[in-house]
Amino acid sequence: MRIITFIFAIFIASISIVSGQGIGSPGTVKDDGKFAASTKQLNQFFRRFNGEESPTDGNVRFYPGDSSYRNVSLRKGFLEILFDNQTSSVNQNLKREFIDSVLSSVNPKYLNFHRSGWFAEVQADFMFKGKRETATLILKLQAEGLGYEWVIDKVSFPPFRNIFNKPVGDSKDFLHPLSHELGFMNLRRAFQDSNSPEAFTESTFTPDYLTLFLYEMKQNNIRYQTVTDVKFHFFQIEGWYFEVHQFNRPGFNTGWLISNLVKLNPGDKESIQKYIYDQN
Secondary structure, eight states: HHHHHHHHHHHHOOOOOOOOOEEEEEEEEEESSOOOBBBHHHHHHHHHHTTBOOSSTTTTTOOOOOOTTTTTTHHHHHHHHHHHOSSEEEEHHHHHHHHHHHHHHSSSOOOTSSSSEEEEEEEEEEEEEEEEEEEEEEEEEHHHHHHHHEEEEEOOOGTTTTTTOOOGGGGGOOOOOOOOTTTGGGGGHOOOOOOOGGSOOTOOOOOHHHHHHHHHHHTTSSSEEEEEEEEEEESTTEEEEEEEEEEOOOSOOOOEEEEEEEEEOTTTTHHHHHHHHHOO
């Protein structure tokens, strides 16, 4: 786990800080405060990333057929302010490379709200057997009827971390291959004599913590309290990963902003996803 954490820390390491900015006319970046740079909603983050919103009035949407729809200069201006330019340390050269890649004249890249390749990570507090505990929930969108819905895909819950510690090697107990000749009477070794019944499962056995979490909730052992943090992970832009987090602070560089950016090498995507999902 320490190795995975260290690798992920290297992935998201970044370097410089730049000041908050605003946009005047499409594509011109200003610091005069005329543009309300706060990206208040995640849907607005999508629109700004794609260049589908007026730079002076967030209530005005651009649609296919509008002269400003996905305008390159407009998108460039928006992308400049969609980064956390105050507290994160995304390398300026990496940021510039990312923006150039997104705005490529040959293969421009856009975000799609309903397409896979992005998901939410939610920290929420629960009461579990009289103690307040924080769970990490991974949520994703899925089609439902004529629309979409958010569903819980994975949970990481500290009290469950040491429930299943399957023994390996010589320390692992087992059922003799001739157990069937005894009518499997020796199952008492797994269900009565052993403190690790998971030792008698197949080698690929993986506990389903989400099912366990929901079971404990249905037994009234887990009670929801509140959400404490939300962030989003994006893999939709080919060759890149970025994280979006909400920043509430004075000034223009606020709202939903890119806080981490990684250029992906072969295998990096799988490593980052494994880290995010397997937080136990």
